[in-house]
Amino acid sequence: MERVPVLKIGDILLVSIQIDMSDQTALALQEDLAERIVATGCHGVIIDITALDIVDSFVGRMLSTIASISRVLDAETVVVGMRPAVAITLVELGLSLNGIRTALNVERGMELIAASREADLTYDGEVEYPEPGQTATSP
Amino acid sequence: MTAGVDLSPKAQAIGSDEDVVRVRQLVRTVAVAVKLSLVDQTKLVTAASELARNTLIYGGGGSAEVTVVDDGRRRGVRIVFADSGPGIPDLDLALTDGYTTGGGLGLGLSGARRLVDEFDVETAAGNGTRVTVTKWSR
Numbered sequence: 001m002e003r004v005p006v007l008k009i010g011d012i013l014l015v016s017i018q019i020d021m022s023d024q025t026a027l028a029l030q031e032d033l034a035e036r037i038v039a040t041g042c043h044g045v046i047i048d049i050t051a052l053d054i055v056d057s058f059v060g061r062m063l064s065t066i067a068s069i070s071r072v073l074d075a076e077t078v079v080v081g082m083r084p085a086v087a088i089t090l091v092e093l094g095l096s097l098n099g100i101r102t103a104l105n106v107e108r109g110m111e112l113i114a115a116s117r118e119a120d121l122t123y124d125g126e127v128e129y130p131e132p133g134q135t136a137t138s139p
Numbered sequence: 140m141t142a143g144v145d146l147s148p149k150a151q152a153i154g155s156d157e158d159v160v161r162v163r164q165l166v167r168t169v170a171v172a173v174k175l176s177l178v179d180q181t182k183l184v185t186a187a188s189e190l191a192r193n194t195l196i197y198g199g200g201g202s203a204e205v206t207v208v209d210d211g212r213r214r215g216v217r218i219v220f221a222d223s224g225p226g227i228p229d230l231d232l233a234l235t236d237g238y239t240t241g242g243g244l245g246l247g248l249s250g251a252r253r254l255v256d257e258f259d260v261e262t263a264a265g266n267g268t269r270v271t272v273t274k275w276s277r
Binding site: 057 | 156157159164167178180181184185188192236244247254
């Protein structure tokens with residue numbers, strides 16, 4: 001079985017799919033990526049599908065699953081380089097790539113990850129609790 | 140114009156994951172040879188990928204036969220996926236978006252039907268399944 005290489009560039013993992021993947025290869029990529037996200041602590045994953053001339057329901061599901069797995073592991077996934085004919089076919093097939101962010105190319109994908117990372121870090125994430133001494137009023 | 144391009148029918152056995160990849164490659168080669176547009180090539184190869192996977196997973200393996208067809212006005216690619224598996228008990232249900240018995244997305248059969256021009260399923264419980272699809276050049 002062939003394997004798709006996962007490259008680390010700064011804080012980002014880059015996967016450029018250059019082969020016609022068998023289903024087993026796609027599943028292996030899913031697992032490899034999860035392990036690499038945890039091992040490297042990267043916060044962004046870019047999947048470049050420029051070379052893919054089709055995305056069928058299996059690969060589409062793999063992309064959605066990778067996006068979900070990486071979200072749970074505190075990383076954001078961006079799929080880049082989808083060909084126009086692939087986009088048209090995906091929509092007609094009935095596949096909505098749920099939860100997947102897309103960008104036209106790797107460069108824009110990196111910008112997207114950097115921007116959303118910054119937004120995450122500046123958001124204080126505080127949940128409003130009642131001030132000490134005050135009692136929470138129940139509705 | 141098509142001198143040197145082999146348009147004779149071609150068959151590919153489907154018995155493993157890698158065979159599904161081979162079916163895609165075979166269909167692509169033929170679709171290019173009959174000069175389907177890029178979008179139509181993509182749709183046909185995607186449909187073939189879904190159906191070949193069905194043949195493998197639900198039919199327990201089988202074969203795909205790819206033929207060039209000609210109706211006098213235009214040419215097209217016809218693919219027959221055949222297996223001798225359990226058959227599809229309820230075809231209408233199997234053609235419903237999102238219905239699956241195999242843990243997939245349930246888009247294989249219904250999605251493939253939308254991607255081709257002609258779509259035909261012959262199946263009977265216990266007698267296997269034969270799916271025929273055709274995509275015509277425009």
